[in-house]
Amino acid sequence: MAYPKEYKYTKEHEWIHPQGNTGLVGITDYAQESLGDIVFVELPKAGAVVGRGKSFGTVESVKAVSELYAPASGKVTEINQDLNQAPETINKDAHRAWMIKLELSDPKELDSLLTAEQYEAYVAEEKTH
């Protein structure tokens, strides 16, 4: 699965798709593959403020529980309600199954995130461990 070039990535396997001062956030294809069948997503309410690197929710597969960490600070303006009913969407198309929309406090924070190439290299490295 190709990692979109216009996204930025975290080492915790989240992606953010920046659009001006906002960004959509989800988990990467590698993350969904490691988790297996996703059956539950817990997301914050719209209006919640999240800090960079802080947990904003949880994703669960049948056998694993995993925290979700915000790639950047900001206010949650929207959440993807569809995931409550159909969490398996994340397995099917992780890079489109966004979880939250963030209004970024400081778009410059994104500069320190990984590019698609860097993330791919990071994952390749992680796989060999």
Added chain:
Amino acid sequence: MITYLVLRTSATHSDTRFAQGIRLSSTTETKTLRKTALNSLHRRFGAKMVDFGGWDMPVEYPASGGLMKEHLAVRTAVGMFDVSHMGDILIRGPQALEAAQWVSMNDVSKLQEGQAQYSALLYPEGTFVDDVIVHKLGQNDYLLVINAGTREKDHSWVRKNVSRFRCHADDVGDYYTQIAIQGPKAEATLQKLTDVDLSQIKNYWFKHGTVCGLPNTLIARTGYTAEDGFEIYVPSDVATSERVWNEVAEAGKEFGILPCGLGARNTLRLEGKMALYGHEISDTINVWEAALDRFCKMEKGDFVGRSALEKAKAQGLQRVLVGLEAVDRGIPRDDYKVFDGAGKQIGYVTSGSYAPFLKKNIALAYVPPEFSEIGTEVFVEIRGQQVKCKVVPTPFYKRPKKAA
């Protein structure tokens, strides 16, 4: 994203109950893990491997669909599992029966040759060393199939406790590759590979016969999935093990057979309310609490743990195992705390998961008897939130009766 695997080793000791799970980052082999003869085959199939009780075992096979599909294959068609990590103890000698009676809680004298029974090895306190399946191979010959993570502990415990009888207790686990073929199409699958008429083997009975050209192979109608199925025991060399695995896979192809990992094995046994050592049963839980009364034969004569169980019975139960179903959103997981409506902790979850066939979030939990009535509302704490659950009848899943 830090991922913790919820499926835990059966070796988990009760005092590590609140320890965190195993990191998912699989296929690391920093410490020496034991391997079954099918290990490299699993890896070639792209299985996700984890450390399970010191064994490098497949948790799921993403390439052929993953845990959920594996679970459903067993419920609706057929699945196959490498369960060679299970241990086998052979008790053999003129007093093998007396010895087996002494170390296990079920009545071994009731077994006929070719019959097996669910049972357990107990400590003098009436708590569990392990649960076992006892097979009567012959008049002086009993095979105990035990858990992987408890193999060494079980073996030394059995050896010690049978020492006063004229018999040997040998760990023969390494001699066998054990493959479980489970599901409504298990019989049709395995029948293609054996000369034994499988329809003549009743549940919890076994026969010896030729399987995949291997004479004198043990075929038992047993399993750990709450589904019909068989477990076969073949020589543990890699070539034979892989050949048998591949022949079973080929035979089951027309039914959609899938290789299944420990993940599906865990959700399948949970739906069927089958106990797992370190979870529903442990060295701090006794037979009555675990509600395994019907496998414990107090009237058969003395056995290890009996007198403690007698006392425990007289004292009455402090806690009982119940089935829970989440009413609110949330998945109750192993070790989560259970509360009453007033916010007082009353117990804990022993096993909990999304149930792939029932499509519900279910759990087994220990609670005081006054909370055990069907329909009782309790709350499971999930990441700081009280999630409403109700007590439901168990087993959560019961396989449909075969049409006559």
